[in-house]
Amino acid sequence: MSGTFRVGPVLSLAQLEAVIATADIGPGPSKVQLYTTARHADLDGAAGDLPQAEVVLAVPCASIVDGALVLHVANPDGTLVMSTGLPRWALWVNGAGAIVAEGSVTDEANGGDFWVAGGVTPPGETSPLLQAGGLVLLGATSLT
Secondary structure, eight states: OOOOOOOOHHHHHHHHHHHHHHHTOSSSOOEEEEEOSOOOSSSOOOTTOOOSEEEEEEEEEEEEETTEEEEEESOTTOEEOOSOBOOOEEEEEOTTSOEEEEEEEEOGGGTOSEEEESSBOOTTOSSOBBOTTSEEEEOOOEEO
8 A cells, every 4th residue: 555654743843853953963063065066866975075165054053933944054144155166066064074964056046955145147057156255145945
C-alpha cells in the first residue's frame, strides 16, 4: 500500500527547533558559505571549492515564524565578497563545521533556496554577479 505521509504541526515545530539547535552547535556561529562552482551531486560538503563569501549567522541563527525557520545574519550590513562571480549554491555549516544543509543560490526574483543581493543579475542568469571587495546580503531565507 502506498500513500502520502504528512507530518503534524507539533512534529514539524520540533523538527525546526532541532535544526536551530543543531546549527548553533560548536565553538562559533553557523555560516552560509556561497560558491561559484557547480553544485556537487552528493551532499559531501565543499571539498576542493573555495567560498566566494561566508555569511556569518547570529546566535541563535534563526527563529520560527509562522511555521518556517527564518535565518538571522550577524551583520545585516553585508558580508565581504572574496572573489568575483555568480554564486550558484550555498552550504550551511554549524559552528563546528558540520553540514546543516545546502541549496541553490539565486536573487529574490528567481526563487532559490538562498536569496542573495549585492550585484546585478545578468540577462539569462538567476543569480547576481558579485564583485570581489563588494558586499553580499543574504535575503529572507526560510526553511519549512
